[in-house]
Amino acid sequence: MNTENKRNTKNKVDLDMLFRSFNNVTTSDEERDICDWLNGNEENKKAYSTARDIHEAFLLEAPAELLEAHSPESACKRKKSLRIALQCIGYAAAIAIFCVIGYNVINDRVEDRLAKTMNTIVIPSGKSMDYILSDGTKVKLNSGATLQYPVFFAKDKREVHLDGEAYFEVKHDERQPFIVKTFASDIKVLGTEFNVNADKSSGTFSVALVEGSVMLSNTLNPGEQIIMHPDEKVTLVKDHMVIQEYEASKDAIWTEGIIDISGIGFDTLIDRIEKSYGVDIIIQREDSPEIDCISGQIRISDGIDHAMNIICQLSGTTYRKDLKTGKIYIR
Numbered sequence: 001m002n003t004e005n006k007r008n009t010k011n012k013v014d015l016d017m018l019f020r021s022f023n024n025v026t027t028s029d030e031e032r033d034i035c036d037w038l039n040g041n042e043e044n045k046k047a048y049s050t051a052r053d054i055h056e057a058f059l060l061e062a063p064a065e066l067l068e069a070h071s072p073e074s075a076c077k078r079k080k081s082l083r084i085a086l087q088c089i090g091y092a093a094a095i096a097i098f099c100v101i102g103y104n105v106i107n108d109r110v111e112d113r114l115a116k117t118m119n120t121i122v123i124p125s126g127k128s129m130d131y132i133l134s135d136g137t138k139v140k141l142n143s144g145a146t147l148q149y150p151v152f153f154a155k156d157k158r159e160v161h162l163d164g165e166a167y168f169e170v171k172h173d174e175r176q177p178f179i180v181k182t183f184a185s186d187i188k189v190l191g192t193e194f195n196v197n198a199d200k201s202s203g204t205f206s207v208a209l210v211e212g213s214v215m216l217s218n219t220l221n222p223g224e225q226i227i228m229h230p231d232e233k234v235t236l237v238k239d240h241m242v243i244q245e246y247e248a249s250k251d252a253i254w255t256e257g258i259i260d261i262s263g264i265g266f267d268t269l270i271d272r273i274e275k276s277y278g279v280d281i282i283i284q285r286e287d288s289p290e291i292d293c294i295s296g297q298i299r300i301s302d303g304i305d306h307a308m309n310i311i312c313q314l315s316g317t318t319y320r321k322d323l324k325t326g327k328i329y330i331r
Contacts, residue, residue, distance in 0.1 A: 128255075133160070135173065135176070154176075157177055160180055161180075165197040188214060210248045213228060283330050292314075
């Protein structure tokens with residue numbers, strides 16, 4: 001077992017680390033600690049939300065030029081000033097300040113500024129994370145996903161940018177359409193549940209609709225639009241969107257900690273295993289094995305060795321694991 005998964009994250013996550021995360025200056029190990037801590041219990045999620053609100057409250061009082069600075073150096077300065085302020089006034093007082101600032105200082109000018117100030121979440125390999133946006137929309141981000149979203153949604157629309165896989169439960173608001181922008185399509189919704197897999201590096205794109213309706217606008221072929229209904233799936237074929245009837249819940253099963261291996265090829269299966277467990281798998285053979293699995297599932301919590309044994313049984317291959325590097329080799 002990879003020793004990295006054994007790290008004890010208890011008491012490691014504090015306000016200082018969270019503020020550095022909000023400013024995108026944390027290390028990959030710290031981001032993993034935060035993910036583990038967030039998935040620990042509901043109280044941690046509430047504490048995270050409170051810390052984010054305090055962070056944004058201080059930003060409300062900052063000069064415009066500071067809010068517009070996005071360099072790591074500027075982020076460090078913001079983090080340092082926030083840390084010093086909190087050390088001086090204490091956590092409880094910081095929350096009190098947020099209550100005053102959050103409800104009395106926000107105005108149209110500040111709202112417009114915050115709508116242009118983007119936060120970025122990057123999920124480490126082998127991890128997933130639940131997140132609630134400022135409008136109440138719930139997002140579950142899969143391993144390796146990147147989500148960009150504004151500190152404060154604009155009055156006329158709610159817009160986020162996604163690279164990777166995520167499951168959305170969009171808070172209904174007819175006055176503010178929710179738009180998920182990806183490399184291949186803009187997905188416009190009012191209130192619904194759907195799974196998006198938009199990986200620009202591999203050219204993979206799909207949307208599976210569970211509830212409600214969405215409209216897709218192809219950014220690779222402007223003018224091409226599709227309106228989806230429940231249990232339909234749209235994929236990208238030669239830069240064109242193709243729609244088909246589909247049991248949409250299959251694409252969302254990863255949110256339950258399960259890898260669906262029904263009817264997929266060897267390369268796709270290996271990619272899912274790498275993403276789910278945060279491992280590198282090296283194929284030491286010239287041909288790609290064929291697998292024939294009409295239906296099947298792998299529970300991630302059963303461990304990487306269990307998953308690899310299933311793969312080898314299906315493909316007629318063998319594997320070995322380098323205990324020093326954590327890499328897995330398939331022959």
